[in-house]
Amino acid sequence: MTTTAVRPAPPSRGRATRPLAAVLAAVGIPTFMVTLDNLVVSTALPVIRTDLNASLTDLQWFVNAYTLPFAAFLLTAAALGDRIGRRRMFLFGITVFTLASAAAGLATESWQLTAARAIQGLGGAAVAPLALTLLAQAVPDRMRTAAVGIWGGISGLGVAVGPVVGGAVVEGLDWHWIFWLNVPVGVVAIVLAATVLDESRGGARRLDPLGLVLSAAGMLLLIWGVVDGPDHGWSSARVLTMLIAGGVLIVAFVAWQARNRTPMLPLSLFRSRGFSLVNIVTLTFSAGTFGAVFLLAQFFQVVQGLSPLGSGLRTLPWTMAPMVVAPLAGLFGDRIGQRNLIFAGQVLLAGAILWIGVTTSATVSYGDLVIAFVMAGVGMGLTFAPISTMALASVTEQQRGVASGANNTIRELGVAVGVAALASIFSSYGNYATHEGFVDGLRPAVLVGAAIVAAGAMVALWLPRRATPAAVESIDA
Incomplete structure (x- = not known):
């Protein structure tokens, strides 16, 4: 197998310079919509169960039907975008997601909602990795780190308000509106992406x-x-x-x-120390953090008897902080160093989750947890943008699409592994029968989550000061 360094793509001739705000809206609105739907359904499940007469298995599939195709097809969608056009694939994903949202809003039976959620997941898989690639393509190099930081804040906003929006819509309107709200937003997103973003492709032209x-x-x-x-x-x-x-x-x-x-995922990407290590940190960060969040989100409802909206509001110090911190990390990332920001973020996260695991009890007050929530939110905000920036900086311009797809796939795998592993630890030590039983399972699971994030912090110390692309396999064949 021959290996050659890929020549940088020549600059596009006649490409119009778009305002940064327009570019961010074109990639940020679809990202927000897709991210929001990861969590927005969770707070509405009890109401959906009553309305559709759904079983416990049905409720699990309302969530998993979205998550499974979303995670499984991220890399595939990124590779197809490199071949047939990233903007074209991005538009396809937004369109599919919007139509599936309308189908979910029309669902009157459990199987219909499950099928619509699965198609939503497929559409989301085309949006998530290509949004970052199209953003990197559309802005000058000097603005890329700041733009990725703002994009990370938008993505963080979707995570933050998902449970709150779900709870508010269910309590004030009807659960179907969770999905109907996506339709006008999706139409606007399609128009913006079609008019603002330029088409681009990766180096490979043949499908695999x-x-x-x-x-x-x-x-x-x-x-x-x-x-x-x-x-x-x-x-x-x-x-x-x-x-x-x-x-x-x-x-x-x-x-x-x-x-x-002509591979869809050139293994030569992993010759870059920065790309390999940043993906390990992505895995540990996602597994430890979101596994802990999965259990903590239930704590306020199961143990403290709060409504879904009340529970979502109490997590805002954690989930809203990345919206503020991630853009700042993007603005100052090059000056401070991406490695330093990632390490600091993981240390703050590990410390915050450890604090929560040690402090939580059946009678703990919200005031005893809120500082830890803020620490965790700041840690996430310091992590989102630098991880994305380092993943893109570690590869050539032509390979940003597949690199983004690989990084997003590893992140989603980390979320799934973290939730499953910490849920298993919870079930080994605790239960849902009593408040004390829930806390007995929550504490060891959260402490394991803190240890996983701490391990990622140690890996972050080995990240290079400045990521550089490695030589990649020839893609001209």
Whole structure:
């Protein structure tokens, strides 16, 4: 296999300079919409259950039907965008997501909502990785770090207000409006993306059908097995079959990428120390943080008896802080150093989650937790933009799409693994039967989450001061 350094793409001729605000709106609005729908349904599940007469299994699938295709097809969507056009794929994703949102708003039976959520996930998979790539393509190099920081703040806003919006809509309107609100927003997003963003492609022109199938099927089975692990048992035939089959397909995918002359994921990307290590930090950050958040979000409702809206409001010091801190991290990232920001963010996060794990009890007051929530939010804000910036800076311009897809895929895998692992620890030590039983399971699970994030902080110390692209496999064949 021959390896050559890829020549930088020549500058586009005649490309109009777009105002930064217009570019950020074109990529930020779809990102916000997709991120919001990751969490917005969770607070509405009790109402949806009554209205649709849904079973517990149905409720799980209202969430998992979105998560599974979203996580499984991120890399596939990024690779297709490199081949057929990133803006074209981005527009396709927004359109599919918007139409599926309308279908979800019309759902009158559980299976209809599950199917619509699955199609939403497919559309979201095309939006998430390509938004960052199109943003990097549209702004000058000197503005890229700041722009990524602002984009990270917009993404953080979607995470922050998801539970609050879900609770507010359910209490003030009807759960169907959770999805109907996406329709006018989606239409605006389509118009903006079509008029503001320029088309771009990656270096490879040929499709890799076998790679697409192996990666999508492998990720789908692997994440499905992880999601089902706590409920069905990690040693059950169902879960073991999915985990083993998913692992085999991923190994086959890697082997095929090593042999293929036009791979969808060039393995040479991982020759860059910055790209390899930043993805490890992405995995530990997502697993430890979101696994802990999954349990803490339930604590306020199960133990302290708050409404979904009240619970969402109390998490705002954590979830809103990234919206403020991430843009600042983008503005000052080059001056302070991306590695320093990532390390500081992980230390703050680990300390905050440790604080919560040690302090939480059935009778703990909100005042005893709020400072830790702010610390955790600042830590997340210091992490979002620098991780994305380092992932993009570690590869060539032509490979930003697939690099963004890989980083997003690893992040979603981390979320799934973290939620499943910490939920298993919770069920081993606690239960939902009593307030004390819930706390007995919550505390060891959250402490493990803190340890996972702390491990990522140690890895962050080995990140390079300045990320540089490695030589990549020839893609001219």
